[in-house]
Amino acid sequence: MKQQRVRGKDGLIRISWKDSLITIGFLAAATVACLLMHGEGKTGSHAPLVFVLAILLISRFTNSYFYGMFSSVVAVIEVNYIFTYPYFNLNFTLSGYPLTFLVMFSVSIVVSMLTTQIKQQEKIRTEIEKEQMRANLLRAVSHDIRTPLTSIVGAVSAVAENHDKLSEEKTLSLLGDVKEEAQWLVRVVENLLLVTRIDADSAKVSKEPEPVEEILAEAVAKFKKRFPGAPIKTEMPEDVLFVPMDAMLIEQVLCNLLENAILHGGVVSEIHLNVRKDGESAVFSVADDGVGIAAEILPRILSESIYRENSENIDGKRNMGIGLTVCQSIIKAHGGIIKAYNRKEGGAVFEFSLPIKEG
């Protein structure tokens, strides 16, 4: 009982036009069906079953307890009044009938409660899933942040507390590590900040047509700042190609993919950054000739941070981290598709497509 009262606020009393119409519609349909059968001279014993079916459907397609319960009461009265002898007369005292009606009433109520409950459980399940995704991201992030922070704090205190004992060379190398780790942190935070540009409710971004070459140029420039002399080759269509996108986000995706190629590709002698027009979409691809993606992680590489399940890599923060997860959500928010595969000649390819038509 207590539970019902708690749910009552949003489950029991919410009434809408649509739900009311659905209820009336099903009840009317049940009545008509029974009248037809009745007219053909069949006995009234079908009527309760038909009404139970109607109640089941009503509970399924409406959004509150109220309609199921209400229909149960209506159905019991209607069956008694119209379809049970004496016709068009309420009579609960006939021998055996009170029991029939009682059973029908409780069946209806239980059915309507059950379907409502199933719907609520579904809602709870998706909520839990969402929560889990959030928790996963948080865990990945805190791992991505904690590891470099540990080494920064370690290196800096080593220098601060032992400055007279450390050789200058050693000090510089420690400080070099600090810089490297800090830059990693900067990128993690940049990725996180960018994800906040995706609208949380609709999971959409605000797009504007951008010339592809400008995005490529800026991504390559940023990348080269970090990895001067990286062996990168770009290719794109001769004609100007405008693609609707959030420029900052797509630039970040390209940077993440380029970085991955260098950091995880093993020995990479060439990175190809290509854009081509394929029907109604623009296809961006980043291909390297490194070691490729291990077969066991290939199917999951885009959706989950890999290292947490893979014990030998647990400390390898330079595993994909949140980078690819972020890429995935950015491309999805653009209405595009991202995929990863290995090349026959060796090396990995990350490819995503964006729709060219606005919308």
Next chain:
Amino acid sequence: MPMKNKVLVVEDEKSISNFIVAILNANNYDVVTARTGQEAYSLITSCCPDVVILDLGLPDMDGMDVLKAVRKWSILPIIVVSARTNERDKVEALDLGADDYITKPFGTAELLARIRMALRHTRTSGANRDVAQNGRFSAGELTIDYEKYRVFVAGKDVGLTQNEFKIVSLLGKYAGKVLTYDFIIREIWGPNTNGDNQILRVNMANIRRKIEEKPAEPKYIFTEVGVGYRMIEGE
């Protein structure tokens, strides 16, 4: 001994202003620091810095307000420092008259390069000195001839249209500086053009095809996504 340039650092985070001061002192600049907008404004009026490095998030007022107030009477170079990755802030700061912007976190080399460039621009009062003296701008193989209204790459006329030439010459005049879309559009098409920057983007794509060998790896004109364009500094 050469005169040292004086830099005013406006930054409320002590650790950040500490390291900026350390870098600048080590590179032969005089440094004055301010921690609030009020303090910054009075220091700008009283001790005449050569460059101001202005953080936008200040405890007492928005850095943009300091910028606005100073620009009413001075063209003193101001470099805006912002933790915001939002390109709208950068555009707003540039349109309010900031000379350059730098996004946190930044490296030493980047900071020093921006300061050097800002100082060079004061000496030449905004527009490029070469342009004023010789009527031409050159960088690498690119030459803009302001008298003949022609642009050459490796000695060859690239055949720009009139509007394309106007855009390139404008960028050349302010080489090294980011010019916002709005600024360029106002200069080329007049103040009453609607806010759409597509026409500029298309023109720029055509220019790039005429002067750059590889449009996706430009050597002369760079894009600052969401903000505007910048011509490489001349020689």
